[in-house]
Amino acid sequence: MSRFRIGLTGGIGSGKTTVANLFAKQGITLVDADIIARQVVEPGSPGLSAIVTRHGQEMLLPDASLDRRKLRGLVFNHPDEREWLNALLHPLIRQEMLKQLQQATSPYVILVVPLLFENGLDSLVNQTVLVDIPSALQITRTSQRDDVDEAQVQSIINSQMSREDKLARADYVIDNQGDLVQLEHQVMQLHKQFLEQAKLSPDND
Known part of the structure; x- marks a missing residue:
């Protein structure tokens, strides 16, 4: 590992992309599995x-x-x-993820993966962050955003690791039930923490 690595994940409609973009605004490199x-x-x-x-x-x-x-x-x-x-x-x-992680130049780098735990990709990172909201809110937000019926969203949620298991495995949890101001506050707290951890990490030159 060359950079201190954070794995960012969250179920459908959790606001994972919004959180990733807030870290990016602080100059942190994102490696996005979907892209x-x-x-x-x-x-x-x-x-x-x-x-x-x-x-x-x-x-x-x-x-x-x-x-x-x-x-x-x-x-x-x-x-x-x-x-x-x-x-x-x-x-x-x-292979492409590893290449982009190696090329990152920010103090730490964020690997954004919807199925981070399911696909065992948490093995590639030092710490994990879960963006969490209750299932009912996931269903409401996703069906409104993507204009799909709630049963379809529920079946996607059912096919993924349970919320409880993800909460148990994550090192940090961002609660995204509130507004953007609350979300930004949580991200900034973690950003400061990760900068400190990156300084102490033997991986960072």
Whole structure:
């Protein structure tokens, strides 16, 4: 490890992106798993080539980019195809994450991963932060934001690690039930703490 690393996670609709952006405003580098997951299947990438080789040109949109909706529908209905896709993409995503973590120049770096604990990626970081809200609030916020029905949001929540387990595993918890001012206050407190920890870390040069 070259930089002191923080893993940031939170369930759907928890406000994880808002929290990540508040850290970024303090000059902290973000390594975002969702962004990397899109990068590894961009036109011309080995990831996209492998998908087209397996499933044909119909997996592409007219602009030669991946038809995500079609792929999602395919893997949703065929567990063996989901396994194949995960086996293809997870190593590519992990490799790019590690590269970006190594290249970070801020005092500490934040790895933003929705399924940090589920995918064992907490092994890549020194400390973990969970953005937490009750399930009922997750459902309300997500269904309003994405214009999807509440049952669909509930099924996504059910497919992930339970709130209790995540709370038990996280080193720090940010409670995002309040307003932005309260959220910013919590982020600034942690930012100061992480700056101190980074100074003391033998990993940081």
